[in-house]
Amino acid sequence: MQQLNLPPSELKLRNTKGKNEVFDNIRKRYVALTPEEWVRQHFIGYLVRERNIPSSLISVEASLKYNRLQKRSDIVIYNNLGKPRMIVECKAPEVKITQDVFDQIAIYNMTLNVPYLVVTNGIEHFACHIDQSNRTYEFLKDIPDFLEMNQ
Numbered sequence: 001m002q003q004l005n006l007p008p009s010e011l012k013l014r015n016t017k018g019k020n021e022v023f024d025n026i027r028k029r030y031v032a033l034t035p036e037e038w039v040r041q042h043f044i045g046y047l048v049r050e051r052n053i054p055s056s057l058i059s060v061e062a063s064l065k066y067n068r069l070q071k072r073s074d075i076v077i078y079n080n081l082g083k084p085r086m087i088v089e090c091k092a093p094e095v096k097i098t099q100d101v102f103d104q105i106a107i108y109n110m111t112l113n114v115p116y117l118v119v120t121n122g123i124e125h126f127a128c129h130i131d132q133s134n135r136t137y138e139f140l141k142d143i144p145d146f147l148e149m150n151q
Contacts, residue, residue, distance in 0.1 A: 005125070006043060007045070009044075016030070021033055026060045036090055044060070047075075047077070051144070058077055073088075073089070073112070080150075084113075086144070087114050090121070094121075095121050096121070097119055116144055127144065129144075
C-alpha cells in the first residue's frame with residue numbers, strides 16, 4: 001500500500017483466501033484492505049496516538065439518514081456524553097480532495113451537527129470548524145485534539 005502523510009501505524013494484516021485484510025481495532029474485526037481502509041486505519045491510529053482521542057469514543061462507518069437515504073460516515077468522534085463532535089471523511093490516496101468531497105461531509109453534518117469536519121486522503125488533510133449559530137466555517141491549521149474538540 002501507498003506511503004501516507006501520517007505517522008506510521010502498526011496494523012495487523014492478514015491474507016484470507018487470497019484477499020488482504022486489516023484488523024480494525026474499533027470494530028474489533030478484520031475488514032477488507034482497500035486503499036480507503038488503509039487511510040482510515042492510519043488516520044484512526046493518528047487520532048488515538050497523536051490527538052488523544054479515546055478509541056472508545058470513535059465510531060467507524062456510522063449509519064445515518066439524510067432525506068430518507070441511508071448513509072455511512074467513515075469516522076465519527078463523540079465526547080464523553082455521547083454527543084458527536086467530529087466527522088472524518090476518508091478517501092483513497094489517489095482520490096483528489098475536491099468540493100464534492102466537502103459537499104458529501106456537509107450532507108452528513110446536516111444530520112449530526114458536529115462542530116468539526118475533517119477530510120483526508122492520507123496525503124492531504126483538511127479540517128474546519130463549523131460555527132452553527134453564525135453559519136460560518138473556518139479552516140484550521142491542524143486537526144483538533146480531544147480537549148479542543150470538547151471546549
